[in-house]
Amino acid sequence: xxxxxxxxxxxxxxxxxxxxxxxRHRVSYAVADATGALRHAEGExxxxxxxxxxxxxxxxxxxxxxxxxxRFGVSQPELALACASHGGEPGxxxxxxxxxxxxxLDQTALECGTHPPSHAPSAERLLAAGQTAxxxxxxxxxxxxxxLTVARHIGAPLAGYIAADHPVQRLVAATLAEMAGLAAxxxxxxxxxxxxxxxxxxxxxxxAMARLADRRxxxxxxxAAGLEICRAMTAHPKLVAGSGRACTxxxxxxxxxxxxxxxxxxxAAALPKLxxxxxxxxxxxAGRAAPVALVALLEALGALPKMASAAxxxxxxxxxxxxxxxxxxxxxxxxxxxxxxxxx
Amino acid sequence: xxxxxxxxxxxxxxxxxxxxxxxRHRVSYAVADATGALRHAEGExxxxxxxxxxxxxxxxxxxxxxxxxxRFGVSQPELALACASHGGEPGxxxxxxxxxxxxxLDQTALECGTHPPSHAPSAERLLAAGQTAxxxxxxxxxxxxxxLTVARHIGAPLAGYIAADHPVQRLVAATLAEMAGLAAxxxxxxxxxxxxxxxxxxxxxxxAMARLADRRxxxxxxxAAGLEICRAMTAHPKLVAGSGRACTxxxxxxxxxxxxxxxxxxxAAALPKLxxxxxxxxxxxAGRAAPVALVALLEALGALPKMASAAxxxxxxxxxxxxxxxxxxxxxxxxxxxxxxxxx
Numbered sequence: 001x002x003x004x005x006x007x008x009x010x011x012x013x014x015x016x017x018x019x020x021x022x023x024r025h026r027v028s029y030a031v032a033d034a035t036g037a038l039r040h041a042e043g044e045x046x047x048x049x050x051x052x053x054x055x056x057x058x059x060x061x062x063x064x065x066x067x068x069x070x071r072f073g074v075s076q077p078e079l080a081l082a083c084a085s086h087g088g089e090p091g092x093x094x095x096x097x098x099x100x101x102x103x104x105l106d107q108t109a110l111e112c113g114t115h116p117p118s119h120a121p122s123a124e125r126l127l128a129a130g131q132t133a134x135x136x137x138x139x140x141x142x143x144x145x146x147x148l149t150v151a152r153h154i155g156a157p158l159a160g161y162i163a164a165d166h167p168v169q170r171l172v173a174a175t176l177a178e179m180a181g182l183a184a185x186x187x188x189x190x191x192x193x194x195x196x197x198x199x200x201x202x203x204x205x206x207x208a209m210a211r212l213a214d215r216r217x218x219x220x221x222x223x224a225a226g227l228e229i230c231r232a233m234t235a236h237p238k239l240v241a242g243s244g245r246a247c248t249x250x251x252x253x254x255x256x257x258x259x260x261x262x263x264x265x266x267x268a269a270a271l272p273k274l275x276x277x278x279x280x281x282x283x284x285x286a287g288r289a290a291p292v293a294l295v296a297l298l299e300a301l302g303a304l305p306k307m308a309s310a311a312x313x314x315x316x317x318x319x320x321x322x323x324x325x326x327x328x329x330x331x332x333x334x335x336x337x338x339x340x341x342x343x344x
Numbered sequence: 345x346x347x348x349x350x351x352x353x354x355x356x357x358x359x360x361x362x363x364x365x366x367x368r369h370r371v372s373y374a375v376a377d378a379t380g381a382l383r384h385a386e387g388e389x390x391x392x393x394x395x396x397x398x399x400x401x402x403x404x405x406x407x408x409x410x411x412x413x414x415r416f417g418v419s420q421p422e423l424a425l426a427c428a429s430h431g432g433e434p435g436x437x438x439x440x441x442x443x444x445x446x447x448x449l450d451q452t453a454l455e456c457g458t459h460p461p462s463h464a465p466s467a468e469r470l471l472a473a474g475q476t477a478x479x480x481x482x483x484x485x486x487x488x489x490x491x492l493t494v495a496r497h498i499g500a501p502l503a504g505y506i507a508a509d510h511p512v513q514r515l516v517a518a519t520l521a522e523m524a525g526l527a528a529x530x531x532x533x534x535x536x537x538x539x540x541x542x543x544x545x546x547x548x549x550x551x552a553m554a555r556l557a558d559r560r561x562x563x564x565x566x567x568a569a570g571l572e573i574c575r576a577m578t579a580h581p582k583l584v585a586g587s588g589r590a591c592t593x594x595x596x597x598x599x600x601x602x603x604x605x606x607x608x609x610x611x612a613a614a615l616p617k618l619x620x621x622x623x624x625x626x627x628x629x630a631g632r633a634a635p636v637a638l639v640a641l642l643e644a645l646g647a648l649p650k651m652a653s654a655a656x657x658x659x660x661x662x663x664x665x666x667x668x669x670x671x672x673x674x675x676x677x678x679x680x681x682x683x684x685x686x687x688x
Binding site: 015017018020022023024025026048049050111112113114115124127128130138187188189190191192193194197199264265282283284285286289322323324325326328329 | 359361362363364366367368369370392393394455456457458459468471472474482531532533534535536537538541543608609626627628629630633666667668669670672673
């Protein structure tokens with residue numbers, strides 16, 4: 001029997017009940033520039049993780065670079081939705097349905113599977129109206145509409161567009177590998193929405209995001225695509241996530257940073273003003289800790305305007321209330337975290 | 345600035361996507377006998393945690409020892425429900441309503457607050473019927489009915505029975521302290537249902553559970569109460585939690601162990617055949633990891649019959665499926681965990 005794994009991943013986020021720590025979240029992160037040089041890192045920045053939905057802004061490059069977006073008249077809101085893990089609110093779902101209709105398709109073409117809107121009031125309204133969710137409500141439906149658009153554009157079969165050996169996924173994998181500085185992608189696992197999810201280290205993911213932020217070394221076509229993606233996400237933060245969501249709150253408060261959450265405690269960010277990319281992973285996968293860690297890192301990097309920090313309120317430091325509405329605790333960065341060393 | 349906290353809490357549970365580890369949960373535990381001697385422990389067995397609902401079987405001692413249960417004819421199913429974090433299924437809610445009615449009360453006397461049934465189909469049926477949840481649907485409503493029963497019995501005010509200085513909560517705190525081997529309880533925080541939650545170390549919680557399992561040193565009244573609680577929980581495992589829940593599955597598969605979950609990744613168990621108590625805490629509070637860790641510990645202790653381990657299936661090792669129903673991963677104990685040393 002091998003010994004249990006005990007890695008030196010520091011505690012980044014605390015959950016307090018009263019004034020006592022109830023639970024702790026360990027966080028690894030990497031901050032890199034577009035050359036791949038690490039500026040800051042703690043924990044396991046060189047261990048592969050699954051970036052999950054945090055790579056949606058990178059996956060969307062294919063929609064633009066392939067020419068599919070131009071040919072099918074993809075709008076800026078639709079581009080934001082292609083990068084989204086949306087809440088399944090009516091505004092998200094209607095936009096996806098109209099996009100699909102323009103391709104002559106409907107939600108039955110989406111292979112992402114079905115789950116109720118993550119936006120609880122939207123899920124409740126659906127149930128109360130006697131309706132059920134369909135694949136357009138899936139948080140990834142915008143990305144899937146984008147992938148169908150690419151498939152249609154390159155003349156590939158629409159059915160099976162989620163398979164790792166489908167031409168669309170091969171294009172996406174090649175683009176991710178180039179952005180992350182890899183010759184080829186490792187074997188993927190399957191994401192929640194059925195497409196391949198490729199393991200990347202936090203350092204590689206941060207590098208890819210830095211190249212989205214600092215596009216000078218990219219090809220002209222990719223440079224233009226990266227700019228359009230950053231513009232679409234920051235112009236339409238409600239489409240990238242939705243009501244009450246951290247991505248939306250952060251990009252609303254700080255319109256010059258591009259942030260994207262991924263399942264199992266992942267966050268990625270492109271910081272155009274600093275020319276840096278950032279990637280973090282909560283070791284235990286907790287979604288509640290990831291935005292708290294992200295905001296603490298953005299503050300430590302000086303990437304947030306002072307007003308933004310104040311405006312973020314409970315996104316940065318959630319207050320915990322019990323079922324009777326009484327404040328019982330809070331979530332906050334651990335004292336002394338992140339621990340940046342002076343730059344060399 | 346102090347250095348980030350990095351404690352040697354071993355990884356107990358792994359979340360795999362494909363064959364690669366995606367997330368990891370660290371777990372501390374203590375196994376003690378009724379004298380308070382530690383038999384096994386890893387991680388932070390001496391650090392105070394909030395046991396949350398894992399102490400419900402201990403809190404219920406007061407219902408019996410005070411004479412309240414006898415006077416108000418509390419049935420064995422009601423006693424099981426007093427120890428429950430139930431799913432808010434119709435069977436749970438109806439039983440609570442009938443119990444309250446016997447006291448001349450209804451759900452408005454409950455101060456636990458309201459949340460939708462945690463049993464998703466019950467929550468959906470409620471919404472589809474145009475109804476809303478009330479305090480009887482709260483997972484703690486059985487415990488609160490028990491506390492109202494005690495308040496009525498001792499002639500204390502019913503309103504405010506959740507306050508730390510209310511006679512009922514003082515009785516509960518004194519009983520918990522005695523069971524855990526403490527002279528007095530430390531300052532409490534507030535639980536999800538509004539009552540005080542007192543910090544205990546895992547060693548103290550395991551000791552208290554061992555005294556529920558091995559009752560020889562208890563007073564006659566408490567000995568009888570402890571036996572009734574163990575019998576009620578193991579006779580009615582569906583009332584202690586509900587459909588699809590780990591407590592119910594484990595006590596159904598192994599009817600001679602008493603297990604109780606608590607919020608934020610806590611589990612407590614009383615093992616009458618071994619005369620031992622067990623307490624565990626998932627460092628990050630993840631509910632998905634706690635039953636996996638519990639079953640691994642029960643197996644390592646030889647507390648589960650061989651058939652029970654097989655019958656537990658996805659309670660012991662959950663299979664992860666994506667929104668289209670495809671198997672994408674699993675949750676399982678970390679190799680080599682728990683790491684019991686030979687007994688001295």
